[in-house]
Amino acid sequence: MFVEGDVRDIGTCKKAVQGCAYVLHQAAIGSVPRSIDNPLRTNDNNVNGFLNVLVAARDEKVKRMVYAASSSTYGDLAEMPKVEDRIGMPLSPYAVSKYVNELYAHVFALNYGMQLVGLRYFNVFGKNQDPNGAYAAVIPKFIEMMKKGVSPTVYGDGTQSRDFTHVSNVLLMNELALFSEDERVLNTVFNTACGQNTSLLELFEMIKEQLLTKDAGFDKLELKFETERLGDVKHSQASIEKAYQILGYKPVTKIRDGIRELVGEL
Numbered sequence: 733m734f735v736e737g738d739v740r741d742i743g744t745c746k747k748a749v750q751g752c753a754y755v756l757h758q759a760a761i762g763s764v765p766r767s768i769d770n771p772l773r774t775n776d777n778n779v780n781g782f783l784n785v786l787v788a789a790r791d792e793k794v795k796r797m798v799y800a801a802s803s804s805t806y807g808d809l810a811e812m813p814k815v816e817d818r819i820g821m822p823l824s825p826y827a828v829s830k831y832v833n834e835l836y837a838h839v840f841a842l843n844y845g846m847q848l849v850g851l852r853y854f855n856v857f858g859k860n861q862d863p864n865g866a867y868a869a870v871i872p873k874f875i876e877m878m879k880k881g882v883s884p885t886v887y888g889d890g891t892q893s894r895d896f897t898h899v900s901n902v903l904l905m906n907e908l909a910l911f912s913e914d915e916r917v918l919n920t921v922f923n924t925a926c927g928q929n930t931s932l933l934e935l936f937e938m939i940k941e942q943l944l945t946k947d948a949g950f951d952k953l954e955l956k957f958e959t960e961r962l963g964d965v966k967h968s969q970a971s972i973e974k975a976y977q978i979l980g981y982k983p984v985t986k987i988r989d990g991i992r993e994l995v996g997e998l
């Protein structure tokens with residue numbers, strides 16, 4: 733059964749999870765800058781919506797729920813790579829909302845005996861990601877612009893780095909977390925990443941390199957620079973050791989292969 737609806741409506745959530753043994757919860761308003769522009773909307777969807785899904789899953793006796801948490805929860809912690817049990821202070825309303833998800837999952841597991849697993853996604857990218865608008869993610873945005881021969885803009889000096897994670901790795905983590913029989917998987921969080929960091933300068937070069945295999949004219953592409961954005965963390969790289977030890981996770985697609993796939997045919 734396909735139910736289209738809003739997680740802010742508890743009735744819809746109950747209908748959606750009725751009779752389900754497993755729930756994979758992804759719905760949220762993404763983007764750090766969007767949450768700074770409109771914190772009420774982010775909180776309403778990401779916190780109230782999440783709580784509704786939890787209550788519905790509890791009432792409908794769902795066996796296990798895996799939910800999308802976020803690397804933004806590491807906040808201002810400078811230490812790298814990020815290890816699950818050490819976080820900093822959040823830097824945006826979005827980060828607060830995703831951390832609150834983890835806290836609610838913790839108390840629902842404690843009080844209602846639910847099986848809940850959080851996956852802290854790190855900068856996910858893949859096919860069909862929206863390249864348009866002020867809140868677009870950097871990879872689809874850069875590729876779309878560069879394919880058209882337009883030089884993309886970076887906020888800051890471009891040395892900021894991310895653990896860009898192809899969506900195939902995220903799918904694998906969801907599957908492993910959902911079906912693992914290891915007790916250590918329950919009521920905890922896992923970094924969902926590649927364990928590798930790439931600066932925006934490197935990302936730009938990687939995309940350009942792929943484009944140059946199609947047409948030498950892309951050589952004139954250059955990065956443009958603008959002032960840094962509020963709420964952005966400087967560097968982000970995950971330790972994927974916990975996911976490897978408990979779930980046997982190994983990334984299936986590295987950034988360069990993911991970029992090659994996305995640049996694809998011109």
Ligand SMILES: NC(=O)c1ccc[n+]([C@@H]2O[C@H](COP(=O)([O-])OP(=O)(O)OC[C@H]3O[C@@H](n4cnc5c(N)ncnc54)[C@H](O)[C@@H]3O)[C@@H](O)[C@H]2O)c1
Binds near residue numbers: 738739740761
């Ligand atoms: N993309 C990333 O890099 C990244 C990183 C960390 C965490 N996450 C988390 O992963 C999940 C998926 O993110 P995404 O990047 O695919 O974002 P997305 O915006 O592409 O997808 C989110 C989906 O949630 C839906 N949604 C939003 N509010 C809703 C509501 N009230 N009711 C029902 N549906 C609603 C949207 O319509 C959209 O289809 C989110 O929970 C996000 O916070 C994503």
